[in-house]
Ligand code: ATP
């Protein structure tokens with residue numbers, strides 16, 4: 001994705017085709033009041049990287065579709081009932097949403113009514129820092145003190161916290177996700193009381209929505225303080241009953257920063273769990289790739305500990321790969337406590353370079369063995385001999401060992 005300029009006036013140029021298609025004012029002709037909204041405005045104010053381009057317009061979705069199509073732009077009605085259309089131009093994706101008010105929220109879904117009132121659209125948004133809009137000429141519209149809150153790192157609901165949570169319980173998790181990412185002052189007590197009082201409502205959300213939010217939350221630079229607050233307010237107990245209490249996440253993050261290891265939500269998720277079970281992966285609706293990786297991170301075998309021999313560590317590195325072993329060491333170390341020998345194990349794993357076993361099944365067959373399971377067994381036995389020898393044996397030495405054992 002091409003970087004967006006920090007000068008709003010030049011956004012008109014960067015996003016000119018989409019803005020013009022939607023009828024944004026060009027050379028002073030104000031046809032339609034089209035504005036940037038949501039995260040892009042917040043991040044622009046904060047000097048943070050700009051993510052997706054969210055745009056709002058008073059035009060109804062059918063008009064938006066028409067406008068985009070007649071400008072020759074690709075338009076996909078991704079969320080028509082909520083008034084969202086996705087446009088694609090120049091490799092950028094635009095989410096274009098009709099101004100709306102939410103009616104009849106049942107804790108998960110809202111019925112929506114379209115409006116041309118920007119203040120009403122701001123009122124249905126979750127947090128003050130997410131409720132601002134920015135016109136292409138650089139005018140900021142800030143209906144709920146979002147700029148001040150952004151500067152103070154304050155994540156605050158638009159309106160009454162308890163009401164907003166009961167409209168959509170996902171907002172509990174969004175609160176903590178934005179706090180983990182942007183918070184520089186504590187969430188206020190009235191909000192935490194509302195979270196505590198309504199945490200049970202999280203049970204009404206689908207596993208997919210919870211997993212999506214939790215993944216984003218756990219990918220923050222340091223989510224540990226927020227997870228601690230989520231624990232004391234009963235949120236973790238509601239969504240993750242098998243959570244391991246205690247300081248493992250805090251320790252993991254400290255060690256990730258030392259190592260350094262990239263922020264990775266699944267590694268952090270793994271440290272909150274006592275063991276990987278297929279049931280957890282299924283309940284959380286993890287993708288196959290995530291489920292397999294979680295199982296590898298928490299598998300009981302091989303045990304990797306501060307006392308694991310170099311050979312056994314090498315064996316794990318060779319068979320499981322460096323990434324999995326580093327993650328397993330980080331997780332086990334965080335859960336286990338403070339033995340300094342962990343650090344050395346991690347250094348060994350970090351220094352690992354990939355090794356290639358110099359023999360193949362063909363070498364076994366050349367010795368006259370009949371094809372069958374014994375070929376693989378013999379090959380694996382010589383491979384393990386090669387691992388135990390610290391990968392020192394070259395092809396000739398390995399062939400000699402194979403001949404000796406055949
Ligand atoms: P990110 O950078 O993570 O995408 P974002 O602020 O753009 O952050 P989105 O989830 O993309 O977050 O949502 C876009 C905007 O839509 C938000 O800024 C907010 O104004 C509004 N919004 C999204 N989800 C909700 C919700 N559950 N309740 C109220 N408003 C919401």
Ligand code: MG
Nearest residue numbers: 038039051052
């Ligand atoms: Mg967004």
